[in-house]
Amino acid sequence: MTEKRALAVEYLKQQRLLGGDSVIIETARRPDGQTAADAPVIEAEPAAAADDLPHAGMTFDPPSADLFATSPLQRTSSLADVAQLIAACRDCKLCEARTNTVPGEGPTNARLVVVGEGPGRTEDETGRPFVGKAGELLTKILAAIELPREQVYICNIVKCRPPENRLPQYDEIAACLPFLYRQIELVNPKVILAMGGTAAQSLLNTKQSLGSLRNLVHRFRGIPLIVTYHPAALLRNPNWKRPTWDDVRIAARLLAA
Numbered sequence: 206m207t208e209k210r211a212l213a214v215e216y217l218k219q220q221r222l223l224g225g226d227s228v229i230i231e232t233a234r235r236p237d238g239q240t241a242a243d244a245p246v247i248e249a250e251p252a253a254a255a256d257d258l259p260h261a262g263m264t265f266d267p268p269s270a271d272l273f274a275t276s277p278l279q280r281t282s283s284l285a286d287v288a289q290l291i292a293a294c295r296d297c298k299l300c301e302a303r304t305n306t307v308p309g310e311g312p313t314n315a316r317l318v319v320v321g322e323g324p325g326r327t328e329d330e331t332g333r334p335f336v337g338k339a340g341e342l343l344t345k346i347l348a349a350i351e352l353p354r355e356q357v358y359i360c361n362i363v364k365c366r367p368p369e370n371r372l373p374q375y376d377e378i379a380a381c382l383p384f385l386y387r388q389i390e391l392v393n394p395k396v397i398l399a400m401g402g403t404a405a406q407s408l409l410n411t412k413q414s415l416g417s418l419r420n421l422v423h424r425f426r427g428i429p430l431i432v433t434y435h436p437a438a439l440l441r442n443p444n445w446k447r448p449t450w451d452d453v454r455i456a457a458r459l460l461a462a
């Protein structure tokens with residue numbers, strides 16, 4: 206094996222460990238059928254047949270509000286009511302440095318809910334989720350399955366920006382999740398798309414890696430939930446674009462079912 210080929214194999218192994226798609230590395234064949242060991246061909250595996258849905262994954266069913274709930278959040282009857290409570294929230298330390306809260310946006314009757322990790326700088330400045338380059342990529346991903354962004358409810362696990370874009374911490378996620386639960390309850394979508402490890406792990410109450418959660422149909426309170434990469438990760442690693450496309454097509458098939 207040449208040095209270049211060994212490096213390529215090592216790189217692809219790492220990508221696989223990080224949750225990237227599987228690859229086949231073949232020795233190239235010349236037209237006469239002879240092998241040329243110095244010229245590796247790297248091919249992606251063919252995508253699954255369009256009508257094959259992945260296996261069932263995890264189920265998470267956190268308790269929902271009952272009729273006699275007294276907390277202000279459980280008594281909200283609209284996404285605007287939830288946004289008002291979020292704007293006033295100081296339940297975790299993320300409130301200290303925020304410019305704006307970022308509750309989420311989209312119609313109450315959305316069929317798809319997209320959940321990311323937390324607001325970044327532009328989101329914090331504008332109060333809107335998934336804006337900037339990652340947001341533009343999300344808009345394109347949705348357009349590719351013929352779903353205008355305006356028809357999707359888009360939000361995050363935490364509603365205030367973590368300093369320096371660090372990952373939200375466990376206590377911050379725990380403090381903020383009731384807002385997301387209520388938003389999902391009010392929208393009652395047909396499918397949830399969890400983008401990134403934090404979104405997937407928080408919604409499924411698990412520590413499993415994003416790579417192991419992909420390509421399965423999970424359930425959140427009975428709603429099918431698909432896990433994929435966060436658009437910001439795709440900007441850093443274009444190698445994950447194709448698996449993301451595969452995941453989004455699964456969501457599209459569930460929406461069409």
Ligand code: SF4
Nearest residue numbers: 294297300365380381
């Ligand atoms: S991140 Fe969530 S729980 Fe923390 S202050 Fe903001 S809205 Fe409240």
